Amino acid sequence: MNTATAIETFSTQWLDTADGQQIYLEQSGNPQGIPVIYCHGGPGGGSSPFHRQLFDPALYHIIIFDQRGCGLSTPALQLENNSTVHLIADMEQIRQHLHIQGWVVAGGSWGSTLALAYGQAYPDRCLGFILRGIFLGRQQDIDWLYRAGFGASQVFPDYYQDFIKPVAQLLHLDILQAYQLQLHHQDENIRLEAALAWSIWESRIATLLPNEFASGGEMDKQSALALALIEHHYFQHQCFFETDQLLNNLHKISHLPCQIVHGRYDMVCKAENAFSLASLWPGAELNWVADAGHSASERGIAKALYQASLLMASLLKPHEVMAG
Secondary structure (H helix, E strand, O other), X not given: OOOOOOOOEEEEEEEEOOOOOEEEEEEEEXXXXXXXXXXXXXOOOOOOHXXXXXXXXXXXXXXXXXXXXXOOOEOOOXXXXXXXXXXXXXXXXXXXXXXXXXXXXXXXXHXXXXXXXXXXXXXXHEEEEEEEOOOOOXXXXXXXXXXXXXXXXXXXXXXXXXXXXXXXXXXXXOHHHHHHHXXXXXXXXXXXXXXXXXXXXXXXXXXXXXXXXXXXXXXXXXXXXHHHHHHHHHHHOHHHOOOOHHXXXXXXXXXXXXXXXXXXXXXXXXXXXXXXXXXXOOOEEEEEEOOOOOOOOOHHHHHHHHHHHHHHHHHOOHHHOOOO
């Protein structure tokens, strides 16, 4: 991973969409390098300058954007006109706006989901994929993270108790239905309590070793609201996918190279997700990180992602890199 110096942007802008959104878009690295678009997680997690560090700025033209309703995109916390189809359209608008013929599509967690969905919609525009912490948007993947009796709640029962506290009087309902009521409650304090509990639950279990949220660290309120509201919105609608959509349509992109990085002890996105994806993708290489959980900030995952980007660059012949 490139940690020697910060990677500065050479361009930042807001891209207007036809339906009134303003999508934050930044560029860094080498304008003549291999174009790569990075999809952040959540949905609703927002991008970070850290994401630039996952690529060699001498080799890559690094393109990062904030998805609808979060980060620096506006309007904030917008759920209307916010679906996977909308995000795919935004990515394609970005590609056309930058006059890029084809690019590497990268992302982690929900970002891996969006990367796959975009690729299956526009396979001819993709050079390859760099994916981390695979989330396939299936009902079983949502259940693993949020429902009692499934994966994460069984490993972290104490943290899960904190997660369900804001909906303690609503547990006769499905957990997503209960959170729907609290996240959209007329009382601002109740909305915020629910958003913080939702967001801190995921953050607490994102690393193999205890992180700041495991010991009571505070989370930025606006970030928590964006993550909780948008994530819940997508998961309540099964990520706007048909059943097993990403795996069923994998043949559209399985001829392309793919580097997959997944923490062996990922409790947010179970290891089976990465294994199933790689098993169906002849051109994929799965790299297990033995001493990591889910977060890209974990040293082993960050290092593996950087190495994956170097390997992808070596795989792409000069005539395949279509930069405009």
